[in-house]
Amino acid sequence: xxxxxxxxTVRTTGRRLQGADAARVLGGLRLAVGVGSxxxxxxxxxxxxxxxxxxxxxAGLALRLFGVRDAALAAGAxxxxxxxxxxxxxxxxxxxxxxxxxTLLALRAGAPRAAGPMVGVGALLFCALGARALQQSxxxxxxxx
Amino acid sequence: MTDRWTVAGALxxxxxxxxxxxxxxxxxxxxxxxxxxxxxSALGWRLFGVRTAVIGAxxxxxxxxxxxxxxxxxxxxxxxxxxxxxxxxVPRRTALAAMATSAALIALSRPEG
Numbered sequence: 001x002x003x004x005x006x007x008x009t010v011r012t013t014g015r016r017l018q019g020a021d022a023a024r025v026l027g028g029l030r031l032a033v034g035v036g037s038x039x040x041x042x043x044x045x046x047x048x049x050x051x052x053x054x055x056x057x058x059a060g061l062a063l064r065l066f067g068v069r070d071a072a073l074a075a076g077a078x079x080x081x082x083x084x085x086x087x088x089x090x091x092x093x094x095x096x097x098x099x100x101x102x103t104l105l106a107l108r109a110g111a112p113r114a115a116g117p118m119v120g121v122g123a124l125l126f127c128a129l130g131a132r133a134l135q136q137s138x139x140x141x142x143x144x145x
Numbered sequence: 146m147t148d149r150w151t152v153a154g155a156l157x158x159x160x161x162x163x164x165x166x167x168x169x170x171x172x173x174x175x176x177x178x179x180x181x182x183x184x185x186s187a188l189g190w191r192l193f194g195v196r197t198a199v200i201g202a203x204x205x206x207x208x209x210x211x212x213x214x215x216x217x218x219x220x221x222x223x224x225x226x227x228x229x230x231x232x233x234x235v236p237r238r239t240a241l242a243a244m245a246t247s248a249a250l251i252a253l254s255r256p257e258g
Binding site: 038048050058059060061062063064065066068069070072073075076079084087088091094095098099102103105106109110111112115119 | 164165172177181182183184185186187188189190191192193195196197199200203208209210211214217218221222225226229234235239243
């Protein structure tokens with residue numbers, strides 16, 4: 001269903017990434033988001049469009065814990081072992097799709113509007129990139145002798 | 146006898162699902178003010194929660210890469226909680242409870258031998 005919904009985006013992303021390795025691009029972006037959130041949760045709050053909210057105790061903690069896990073997913077997407085890479089990419093697609101739903105819930109609960117494009121649309125783009133990387137990974141395995 | 150990985154996966158999945166589905170209840174259980182789990186902050190907890198729940202489910206399924214990721218992730222979490230404790234970013238009770246949960250996962254995921 002995710003592939004059907006994001007089909008046009010996946011194909012567009014795929015064309016733009018012609019010759020590039022989508023898994024590496026996704027892994028690099030995810031690593032940057034993860035490490036950035038771990039090192040500077042306040043900076044990530046601004047980047048994610050959440051800066052308008054109050055900063056209660058624990059807000060930075062949540063973003064740091066998120067960052068550690070995103071970096072772990074990035075490590076999987078960048079792994080040389082195709083089995084590990086595909087598992088991480090599949091996990092990433094599920095996670096990113098859920099992020100988009102979580103963003104909708106947060107917007108309904110009063111999160112700043114800027115979180116919609118920054119987190120929600122970002123999550124959908126990561127989801128599309130992950131689906132493309134999975135497709136590339138499957139295709140390359142199919143052509144291997 | 147229950148396998149230690151089953152306990153680790155179940156613990157991670159439970160904490161993750163709580164953060165994803167009921168962030169306010171989770172932060173209250175760990176001693177934070179409920180406002181820390183509502184509004185925009187809830188999104189941060191949900192982003193953490195979905196990753197923890199999905200990785201926990203992969204640990205339960207026996208995914209070797211997910212199991213290998215538990216120890217480094219929890220060691221990094223200990224740094225986060227230690228920093229929060231030292232800087233007073235969260236109440237002492239919250240930091241210690243989080244460190245204890247993470248320490249349980251570290252003990253369960255330690256390398257054999």
